[in-house]
Amino acid sequence: MLSWAITFLVIAIVAAVLGFGGIVGTAAGIAKLLFLVFLVMFVVSFVIGRRPQL
Template identity: 85%
Template structure:
């Protein structure tokens, strides 16, 4: 999932450089959402993995 977030981030940067505002905004929004979801899943898995069985 992190790779998808990074992919959309790269697409947003390329689109911003080329001047495509709508595409850049959409790709940046998707990248932000995916990154937050990845971060939440990482924290949850980290907490669950640290618990004693």
């Protein structure tokens, strides 16, 4: 998931350098969303992993 977020971030940066405004906003939005999903999944897996075994 983090690799997808980084990929879309790179796409947004390249599009910004080349001057494609619409693509920049879309790619940056997707990158933010994927990073948020990654962060939530990371925290959930961290909390579940720290739980004692029953």
